[in-house]
Amino acid sequence: MGVMGAGALAGCTGAAPAELEDGDALRMRVWSESAASAYEAALEAFTESTGIEVGVEVMTWDDYWTQLPLDVASGKLPDVLWMNTANLAQVRADGNLLEIGEIAGDVASQWETAATDLYRTEDGLWGVPQVWEQSILVAHEGLIGEADGDAAALSFEAGAPTDPLRDLARAVTVDGEGRHPGDDGFDPTSRAIHGFGAQPDRTALLGPFIAAQGGQWQDEKGRMTFASGEGIAAVQYLADLSADHLAPAGTETVEDPELCRTLFQSGKLGLLQTGTYDLHALSEEIGKKFTWGIHPAVEGPEGSFPMVHAIAVVGMDPDDDDRRDAVGKLLRFLGGVDGQRDLAENRLGIPAHRDLRGAWEKSWSAAGVDVSMIDLPETVARPETGNRSTIATGTALPIIAEVFRGETDAAEALPRAQKAANKELG
Template sequence: MLSRRRLLTALAATGAVGTAAACSPSSSNGGGDDGEDAKTLTFRLWDETAKPAYEESFQAFTEKTGWKVAITVVPWDEYWKTLSLDVGSSEAADVYWMNSANFVQFQESGNLMNINDVVTEGRDKWVKSVVDLYTRDGGLWGVPQLWDSIALYYNKNLTDAAGIDPASLRFDPAAPTDALRDAGRALTLDQGGKHPGDEGFDPNTRTQFAFNAQADRQAIIGPFLASNGAQWQDADEKYSFASAEGIAAFQYAADLVNVQQIAPSAADTNENGDFTRDLFTQGKLALFQSGPYNVKNIAEGVGDTFAWGIAPLVAGPAGGKSVIHGVVAVGNARAGDEKKEGIQELLRWLGTADGQRPLGTQGVAFPAHADAQGAFVEHWSGKGVDVQQFITATNDTTPADRGAKSNAGLEAAMPIFQEIFIGRLSAADGLPAAQEAGNEAMA
């Protein structure tokens, strides 16, 4: 599964800005009619892995309604730039994927259909946190498709050998040590078999790492700050993470890299957000905090080389708080009248359990319809993987990014976050600067 299905922001884990598409907007997305059958709709998403699931769904939709659906995948690094150009030139797809960091700018421009006017039945079956995320100005601006939360993948061979219970891990920045740091030392080895703190330990020759502390907003930064009692944004949607609690949590996470030396260097993870996931599948990382968007990657990458499982995310003084996010399918409000009936039909179909079930049966993601979520659980259970911890994580959550320019805000803050993780800035200096830069970008 492509890591670019990571749902929280329009940035890669590295914070890099996506590049523009090489082709012109009209040639890159197939959004216009261009002689197509009048009964053909266009659908755009950014994840190649999800395409077969939608092909299965749309086959049933066509049999039911007569409307055909042509799917286009635009890679994540091109998606948002291309979408903005296409919307501006009236070449956007009829229905397309949207995330929370970007939907407000399209909603405020009048480009999205109000789902309240389209879907009248079955909405109570949609995951409430996703509905809330896309509700604004009295309307709902997308049909929830899938959701994710955060939990802890662990290499059972490594944790068993070290006597570590992954479900018992906790962190506390105010304490001299804690379960995560203790486990981290036991799970980190250099080429001589020494642990951090041992005489002669050489971090430059580490062959095994403990934990994926890195500048990842959804899997690391958000949960660590919230689990230490920090708030990401205030009621006015301005960043407020540079509190005493936020600074303490951020410095703690960065110290796992630079002081405790139990996490890989930020010189690697800042440049490649998937570096730690790949270490995990190679058997070189014991604990990998991430979302269900990586289940397929891990299952395919690990194969039969070692036993692994999924435990609760690492909890802090305020508990273990997961970022919950979801993707919606939005309707193009500026499509021609000849398409609007079909778009509304497709949106209604995408809001049903039957419309979403292939996302679960093919192991792509948790569908957002309650009656289809079991399909994802059953798919992975059949392969020996228990994904229940992701469901449990929804019981204690922290909000995803909100606001019309939240993508711009995170784009401004992320390079400063990376400087903290690489050790060139302290959290006390860097986090207020990141908060100021992010709020200026969102103003």
């Protein structure tokens, strides 16, 4: 959208009402029933104050992204829709996405910077962040305590004989007779407790470990670059945790991506690096069975690099002044405290609006979970961006999984995976 379009939107914060046709309403699309329910009360208040009605439609995750290119091609996209960074370029490509810098105005300064910057380019700001997530390490405090460990101070050093992460994982891991890896007679097939959850998980492990080693998943131009020396070292390190019996067998975690979380929830895994998106499942499944705590993502030579990603709402330019004005009003509302409060109080991701952090923490505290240590990290691993980037990553992961199954090593697999991924990018 050009400068003229941006200027036309500046008036959306004024007092003049947007007049839609009788019986017409703005369409908003999300991929979460819980989020749609949380938005309901807020949108009723929005309608009362503006006279603009909003209909919310929900699609499952898979259907959402299947329908998106069809709606882009037909020009039948909703007025406002949830977006992630991996698919943002696809919607921007048709030239009808609203640049929302002037729409948001000073409200944008109240959003978490890391979440906002994921939707910022040299051309402007293209999304209103709603919630964000980050990688975290969760620990079974009883198992860690029995091993005299400290889950808050874990680091890895690929290539070294051992490191704090491996030492603690080894101390936690026991077979059916109470023996640890390295002990005479240790039987990995009878493990009662596993140390660390290592698997080819892009968000929780591959991204953070590669970045902590000093590598990147993707460069500034959008090309996949995870097959660097740093990337190869990080992936081989994770796969070796499984091969050395400090993590569940790689063949099993590849076959069942939820295995590590299931083991943790049942008290059979000491350390699980996952994301804040798993807090609901962990809280509900663990209940009062054991005490668990939240810690920073494991550090590497370059520090701790949790993956940070965010969900934003984006607006389509309807090529109609009144409707454009109405969409702008809705986007600004969704960027404010009133628009996001119910998301925060229902613990649907970390609130993008800083003023809602307290409400989010209070809600989790009432559920018996202390999230106070989760803060905006100084260094982060970034999610995929750019057209077809999700497809590219999806092409790479099965090849990387071969390393975890022990079929090849990272030095052979990662260049092959990177080549296949970049071929998908075109």
